Amino acid sequence: MHIPDGFLSTPVWAAAGAVSAGTVGYSLHKLNNSLEDSQIPLMGVTGAFIFAAQMVNFPIAGGTSGHLAGAVLAALLLGPHGAILVMAAILVIQALLFGDGGITALGANILNMGVIGALTGYGFYRLFQRLFTGPRGGVTAAFLAAWIAVVLSSAAAALQIGLSGAVPLRLVLPAMVGVHALIGIGEGLITAAALGFLLRVRRDLVFPACRPLVSGSAI
Amino acid sequence: MKSVKNRRWIWLGLAAALLVGGFISGFASSSPDGLERVAEDQGFAEQASERPLIASPLADYLFPGIHSERLATGLAGMLGTMVLFAVGWGAARLLRRRQSS
Numbered sequence: 001m002h003i004p005d006g007f008l009s010t011p012v013w014a015a016a017g018a019v020s021a022g023t024v025g026y027s028l029h030k031l032n033n034s035l036e037d038s039q040i041p042l043m044g045v046t047g048a049f050i051f052a053a054q055m056v057n058f059p060i061a062g063g064t065s066g067h068l069a070g071a072v073l074a075a076l077l078l079g080p081h082g083a084i085l086v087m088a089a090i091l092v093i094q095a096l097l098f099g100d101g102g103i104t105a106l107g108a109n110i111l112n113m114g115v116i117g118a119l120t121g122y123g124f125y126r127l128f129q130r131l132f133t134g135p136r137g138g139v140t141a142a143f144l145a146a147w148i149a150v151v152l153s154s155a156a157a158a159l160q161i162g163l164s165g166a167v168p169l170r171l172v173l174p175a176m177v178g179v180h181a182l183i184g185i186g187e188g189l190i191t192a193a194a195l196g197f198l199l200r201v202r203r204d205l206v207f208p209a210c211r212p213l214v215s216g217s218a219i
Numbered sequence: 220m221k222s223v224k225n226r227r228w229i230w231l232g233l234a235a236a237l238l239v240g241g242f243i244s245g246f247a248s249s250s251p252d253g254l255e256r257v258a259e260d261q262g263f264a265e266q267a268s269e270r271p272l273i274a275s276p277l278a279d280y281l282f283p284g285i286h287s288e289r290l291a292t293g294l295a296g297m298l299g300t301m302v303l304f305a306v307g308w309g310a311a312r313l314l315r316r317r318q319s320s
Contacts, residue, residue: 006268044308045232052240064256065248099275179253
């Protein structure tokens with residue numbers, strides 16, 4: 001859902017850019033006080049893997065494809081602030097080196113896929129984590145959180161496009177949410193599978209607050 | 220502490236990312252994505268700027284000057300994967316250094 005140049009009006013992309021810049025700055029500030037040594041290489045591996053996975057479009061219904069956005073996966077590994085930073089780095093590189101997503105729309109794309117994806121995904125994951133316990137519950141929580149995050153990201157993109165006057169909001173909002181409700185299933189499956197795999201092989205790489213409690217252990 | 224010292228996962232993770240970006244990316248669906256589909260259906264696709272504001276060296280995820288599209292995609296994908304590995308690691312290291320000083 002990378003918005004190209006031309007879809008957004010100047011007030012909309014400028015406002016989205018300002019919100020993104022402020023949020024990325026705040027995340028940098030938070031990380032400055034909390035980054036662990038083990039998270040240094042993890043930030044590189046997470047950025048590399050999500051960039052690569054974003055290239056793999058999978059077909060959904062009706063001659064349409066989707067691909068992983070990855071913000072929730074990033075948040076499960078790095079926490080919300082690390083995820084925002086990694087997603088911003090991916091989107092900047094994609095816009096500059098690969099022509100994917102507009103230069104003027106960069107702030108909006110960081111806001112939608114990075115900030116909104118990471119914050120809502122992380123928030124809903126933590127919420128669902130309380131409802132579904134144990135490793136299997138964590139995987140379920142990851143699927144649902146990733147699905148919600150993609151749908152909310154697409155709603156934000158639709159809102160920006162509608163506010164820009166490119167197309168009426170009452171048309172673009174349901175269409176974007178509808179197609180991303182399908183794409184979000186892929187996002188949820190990949191995110192849940194990645195978390196399940198990591199919990200089995202390297203539980204310590206999962207962000208501490210996102211590790212499901214082992215059943216029977218004291219809280 | 221043993222698991223923290225064991226850094227094999229870093230190279231396994233990078234290798235997995237390179238495999239996805241360099242090889243599996245060649246089998247990606249070329250159908251329009253969700254936003255492109257909506258833009259086409261609702262007639263605002265042509266509002267996208269014809270000429271990009273900057274000339275991207277690897278536009279459309281293709282390494283320039285390579286005839287085979289799958290190879291061009293794979294090379295562009297591996298290059299981007301390594302750039303993000305370096306940027307992510309480098310940014311985190313800079314932050315950590317500021318933190319300890």
